[in-house]
Amino acid sequence: MSDVDVVLLLPEVLGTYGDAGNAAVLAARLRWRGIGARVVTVGWADAVPADGDLYVLGGGEDAAQVLAADRLRDSIGLRRALGRDAPTLAVCAGLQVLGHWFTVADGSRVAGLGVLDVETRPGGGPRRIGDVLADPLVPGLAGPLAGFENHGGVTTLGPGAAPLARVRGAGAGNGTADRAEGVVGGGIVGTYLHGPVLARNPALADLLLTRAVGELPPLQVPDGIPTTTAARLGPVTPDVRRRAGA
Numbered sequence: 458m459s460d461v462d463v464v465l466l467l468p469e470v471l472g473t474y475g476d477a478g479n480a481a482v483l484a485a486r487l488r489w490r491g492i493g494a495r496v497v498t499v500g501w502a503d504a505v506p507a508d509g510d511l512y513v514l515g516g517g518e519d520a521a522q523v524l525a526a527d528r529l530r531d532s533i534g535l536r537r538a539l540g541r542d543a544p545t546l547a548v549c550a551g552l553q554v555l556g557h558w559f560t561v562a563d564g565s566r567v568a569g570l571g572v573l574d575v576e577t578r579p580g581g582g583p584r585r586i587g588d589v590l591a592d593p594l595v596p597g598l599a600g601p602l603a604g605f606e607n608h609g610g611v612t613t614l615g616p617g618a619a620p621l622a623r624v625r626g627a628g629a630g631n632g633t634a635d636r637a638e639g640v641v642g643g644g645i646v647g648t649y650l651h652g653p654v655l656a657r658n659p660a661l662a663d664l665l666l667t668r669a670v671g672e673l674p675p676l677q678v679p680d681g682i683p684t685t686t687a688a689r690l691g692p693v694t695p696d697v698r699r700r701a702g703a
C-alpha cells in the first residue's frame with residue numbers, strides 16, 4: 458500500500474491557531490500503527506491534489522480566510538476531493554470557508570465553496586474565546602470533545618448539515634441557541650475547536666482515519682505519552698470542568 462497522503466491546505470493563511478498540527482497528528486497516528494503516511498503541504502502557489510486521502514483546513518483571521526476562500530473556490534482538485542466525500546477536517550475559518558458564505562468584520566459577505574450547508578454571520582457581542590467541552594452527536598465518539606475557540610462568526614446549519622456535538626456548560630461552539638458545536642456533512646467534519654483539536658481528541662483523529670483507510674490496527678502508545686498528556690491537561694481540565702458543571 459502506498460503512503461496515506463494527508464493534504465494540509467494553505468497553512469500560510471490558515472495557520473494562525475496552530476491547526477497544521479492536525480495534519481501532523483493524523484500522519485503520526487498512522488505511522489505509529491505501521492502505516493506509511495506523509496503530510497502533503499499545499500502552499501499558496503500549489504495546485505490542490507484531487508487524490509489525497511485526507512484534507513485538513515485550519516483557522517485564520519477574517520482577512521486570511523477571505524484570501525483562502527478566493528484561492529480555494531475555483532480549485533478543481535479540492536472540488537473533486539470534496540465531491541467524492543474525501544475525509545476532511547475544517548477548523549473555524551476553514552469551516553466557514555467551506556460553507557455557502559460568511560460575513561467579515563466590515564460587514565461584507567464573502568462566497569465560500571458551498572460544499573457545507575452552513576452560513577456564517579457576525580455574532581455581535583464579545584468575541585467567543587475560551588475553552589469548550591462538547592458532547593459528540595456522531596457515532597464513533599464516546600467522551601466529550603475538548604478544545605479552545607476564538608471566533609467572531611456565528612454559524613447556522615441548513616438541512617443538509619448536522620451538528621458535530623452539543624456544547625456543555627460555558628462555551629459558544631457555533632454560537633447558535635441550540636448550542637451546536639461544529640458540523641458534519643459529506644466527508645467533512647467541521648469544528649470551532651483549536652488545540653490542535655486532533656491532539657486533544659485522538660478519537661476524532663481515529664474517526665477520520667478510519668474513514669480514509671478502514672479499520673485501524675490497535676495503537677501502541679509510546680511510553681510516556683499518557684503521562685505527558687495528563688500533565689499538559691492538568692492546569693486546564695479543572696477549570697473547564699468547573700465552567701461546564703461537569
Ligand SMILES: NC(=O)CC[C@H](N)C(=O)O
Nearest residue numbers: 516517519549550609610
Ligand atoms: N479562529 C478562527 O479561525 C476565526 C475565524 C473567523 N475569522 C471568525 O472570527 O469568526
